[in-house]
Amino acid sequence: MRILHLGFEDHRRPGSGGGSLRNAEINRRIAARHRITVLVANYQGAERRVEDGVEYVPVGLPLGYFPSLVSYFLLVPFVARGFPAELVVEEFAAPISSVLMPVWTTRPTLAVVQWMNSREKSRQYRLPFFLFEMLGVRLHRRFVTVSDDMRERIHASNHRAQVSVIPNGVADPQLAPDLPRGADIVYLGRLELAQKGIDLLLTAFAQQAALIQGNLVIAGDGPDRKAIEKLAAGLGIAHRVQFAGRVEGAAKFDLLGRARLVVMPSRFETFGIVAIEALAAGTPVIAFDIPCLREVVPADCGRLVPAFEVESLAAAVAELYPDQARIAQMGAAGKEFARQFDWDEIALRQEQVYEDVVRAAQAGRHRKGPG
Structure with missing residues (x-):
């Protein structure tokens, strides 16, 4: 089967997030059985390539983060026409969510929804992106999403939608061996203030820095690094904040496994793969109590605190940080909980949905008959 994936974000692009990692992990696993082409937003240094059996094609102009996204969304419906496919997979993506692909093609379509936060982006950019999200949800009939919360949101807007919940996964467990516990607190993710809430984390860390032996390690890349550095300096903690850059593979699990705690201060999330x-990796997580993270941070594996309350976040860090026995207990529970998120099984489940969509479309054409 030829699959055309409007993947939006290349996992090799600086600042790319967990959604692009999910796409790469699934596509490379099913590429042995299907021909997969992924259309991604262009960026400086991007090239058309084949990686792990998957073809990546940059679309649009490499004009910086937001301009490149605009050019991608404007051009991708037309570029998609040039690629033959039995199935078109549209990834809902920031900032507008959907390019309304069912309007542009008669081929079977499937929406993969890892993100439904266009209202936040509408407020950020003062543009009505949410209208595209609303129409996209209503136009599509088949969906894959990553959480029960997201499924409920889709059904609230489109009661006829068929939605399969297929979570994200983690890499080979061999990449996450037991490691000696360090003293640092770690943030891992895109360096973006509006969504990721790093400003809230910095403020919370500043309140408890005197009680914390280690540093705050910020790993990842993205558009707001300079703003984060300026904020840390303004809070007087620049000397306690380390930027580790983008980390992947074994290095990522080494960083996570040696951390005392991992903090996710996100204002909104798609799934929470970090x-x-x-x-x-055996490290407890402290996060804000927001819908998607409730499903991936059980009480015996970490702490959820009232959303966006900096004082509560700081207090949770201060309470758990010195309690190494409790951290070890949570770490063991976390390892057991994470076993269910296996990429091989997840890829097979998503492949089955792809095949179901194509079979249903073929059956519909046969019922209609010629003409």
Whole structure:
């Protein structure tokens, strides 16, 4: 089967998030049985390539983060026409969510929804992106999403939608061996203030820095690094904040496994893959109590605190940080919890949905008959 995936974000792009990692992990596993082409937003240094049996094609202009996204969304419906496919998979993506692909093609379509936060982006950019999200949800009939919360949101807007919940996964458990516990607190993710809430984390860390032996390690890349550095300096903790850059593979699990705690201060999330990766590495997670993270941070594996309350976040860090026995207990529970998020099984489940969509479309054409 030829699959055209409107993947939006290349996992090799600086600042890319967990959604692009999910796409790469699934696509490379099913590429042995299907021909997969992924259309991604262009960026400086991007090239058309084949990686792990998957073809990646940059679309649009490499003009910086937001301009490149605009050019991608404007051009991708037209570029998609040039690629033959039995199935078109549309990834809902920031900032507008959907390019309304069912309007542009008669081929079978499937929406993969890892993200439904266009209202936040509408407020951020003062543009009505949420209208595209609303229409996209209503136009599509088949969906894959990553959480029960997201499924409920889709059904609230489109009661006819068929939604399969297939979570994200973690890499090979061999990448997350038992490691000696360090003293640092770790943030891992895109360096973006509006969504990821790093400003809230810095403020909370500043309140408890005198009680914390280690540093705050910020790993990842993204558009807001300079703003984060400026904020840390303004809070007087620049000397206690380390930037580790983008980390992947074994290095990522080494960082997570040696951390005392991993903190996810996100204002909104799609799934929270970093939480699962931290738990797989045996490290407890402290996060805000927001819908998606409730499903991936059980009470015996970490702490959820009232959303966006900096004082509560700081207090949770201060309470758990010195309690190494409790941290070890949570770490063991986290490793066990993370076993269910296996990429091989997840890829097979998503492949089955792809095949079901194509079979249903073929059956519909046969019922209609010629003409």
